[in-house]
Amino acid sequence: MTKAIPLLLFCLLGAACLSALDKASPGGPGSPAAPAPLLPQGPPNGSVELDRNGDGLIDYRVYYDGRGKVAREELDSNFSGKMDTFYYYKDGILQRVELDTHSNGKIDLVVYILDGTYVQRYERRDENGKTILVRDFGGK
Ligand SMILES: [Ca+2]
Numbered sequence: 001m002t003k004a005i006p007l008l009l010f011c012l013l014g015a016a017c018l019s020a021l022d023k024a025s026p027g028g029p030g031s032p033a034a035p036a037p038l039l040p041q042g043p044p045n046g047s048v049e050l051d052r053n054g055d056g057l058i059d060y061r062v063y064y065d066g067r068g069k070v071a072r073e074e075l076d077s078n079f080s081g082k083m084d085t086f087y088y089y090k091d092g093i094l095q096r097v098e099l100d101t102h103s104n105g106k107i108d109l110v111v112y113i114l115d116g117t118y119v120q121r122y123e124r125r126d127e128n129g130k131t132i133l134v135r136d137f138g139g140k
Contacts, residue, residue, distance in 0.1 A: 037062060037070040037073055037087070037089070037092075037094075038050070038060060038062065038073070039062050039070070040069070040070050040092060041064075041068050041069065041070070042062060042064040042068055042070070043064060043068060044064060044065070044066050044067060044068045045064060045065070045066055046063075046064050046068075047061060047062060047063045047064065048061070048062050048064075049061045052079075053079050055079065057076070057079070057081050058076075059075065059076035059079055059083075060073070060074070060075050060076070061073070061074040061083070062074075065091075065092075069089070069091060069092035070089050070092055071088075071089055072086065072087065072088055072089065073086070073087040073089075074086055074087075075087075078103065080103050082100075082103060082105060084099065084100040084101075084103055085097065085098070085099050085100070086098040086099075086107075093115075093116040094113045094116045094117075095112070095113055095116075096110065096111065096112055096113060097110070097111040097113065098110050098111075099111070102127075104127070106125075106127055106129065107125060107129075108124065108125045108126070108127070109122065109123070109124055109125070110122065110123045110125070114139045118137075118139065119137060120136070120137055120138070120139050121134065121135065121136045121137060122134075122135050123135075
């Protein structure tokens, strides 16, 4: 089970960010697949919403900080009508990803990102929000 989680994580992050990675390739060839904001710049202290599949429901929302850099993104990765993936940025650099992998409205996977690219640590949570697994890859 422990070995399956990184693959699951990779699939989730990868699926959620495929369109962003098509447009941007941070670090160039050979670098790990890094989530990138769909819309990295926007109105200072503003937000933008998208209906990516045209079903009339917002499935992507991005909030910007006072300098117009992305501060937070929300994504409905499976178009269920509920946001299930949340990206948190500082100075436009990805710091943390929170996922509701069971689509039940509860965060069950938290991933801490190093240098905007590498998975530094992740935590698995049960349905009560209790941390049941921690994997720390070190760094800084
Ligand atoms: Ca939609």
